Every structure is written in C-alpha cells, then in structure tokens.
Amino acid sequence: MLYLQTVAILRAASLPDRYGNSKPDWANPARIPVRGVNVQPQGGSAEDTDDKQVTVTGWRLFTPRGMDLDLRQTDRVEFDGMVLQVAGKVARWPAPGGGVHHIEADLQEVD
Template structure:
C-alpha cells in the first residue's frame, strides 16, 4: 500500500557550447515515467536568507523490494506537480543473494 505513487524522471539533454564542452540542457528533458514508488517528505526544511528568501524542502524516494530504477544523481524527479533535484548518490541497497533490494534517493525541492 506504500508504493502507489507515480513519478517522472527528468534527464537533461546534452548540448555542446561554443568551446566544444558538453553541458546539460533542461529545455527539453527526456521524460521517463515510473509507477509503484513512494515519495515522502524528509525531516525538516532549510531557509537560506543570504541573498533572498528561499525555502528548501527535502523529500525521500523509495522503491519496493526488487525494484531498481535508472535514476542518476544528475536527474530531476517530478512528483505531484513538483520538480525536485536528486541530491547526492542514489542508494542501491543490495539484496541477499545478489541484485538490488530497493533504492532510496534524497530529493530537494527549492521554492
């Protein structure tokens, strides 16, 4: 009953700048739909008031046992109409006997 949510993984396209360097472009990202996951608020939020009022809310993505995702630390996740950045490495918990038991990923929504 916990894994009833659907998300969309957003992956930036790669473009080349005038110097020949590859960089991410979020103008038209690849959209990868995923269902059967759980996204929950993480404990607390941060406020950054150095330059402007900014509230950063944390979220946590979980998959059920046996489900691995092609989710990268450079991706974004859209859930419930909110776009969030993946924060850090995606944790892939090993299953006894091999494979992935489940994954967990920290997400950050910035308002």
C-alpha cells in the same frame, strides 16, 4: 499499500555551451514514467536568505523490494506538480543472493 505513487524521471541531454563545454538541456528533458514508488517528506524545509530568498524542502524516494530504477544523481524527478533535484548519490541496497533489494534517493525542491 505504500508504493502507490507515480513519478517521472527527467533526464537532460547534453548540449555544448559557447565555450564547447557540455551543459544539460533542461528545456527539453526526456521523461521516464515510473509507477509504484513511495515519496515522503524528509527533514522539513530550510531557508537561505544570505543572497536571495530560497526555501529548500527535502523529500525521499523509496522503491519496493526488488525494484531498481535507472535514476542518476544528475537527474530530476517530477512528483505531485514539483520538480525535485536528486541530492547526492542514489542508494542501491543489495539483496541477499544478489541484485538490488530496493533503492532510496534524497530529493530536494528548491524554491
């Protein structure tokens, strides 16, 4: 009953900037739909008013047992009309006997 939500993994291609360095092209990301996950609020919201008004809200993505995702820390996740950044490494919990039991990923919405 917990894993009824759908998200889209957004993955940017790399483009060279004017100095020849690679930078992500977030104007045209690849969209990878994923069904059967659970996304929950985590840690509430925090405001940063030092340089400009910014609100950061935490979320956490869980997959059911046996489900691995090709989710990278450089990706973004679209959920419920929000675009969330992957915060840190994606945790892949090992299953007894091998493979992945489930994954957990911290996400952040930055307004």
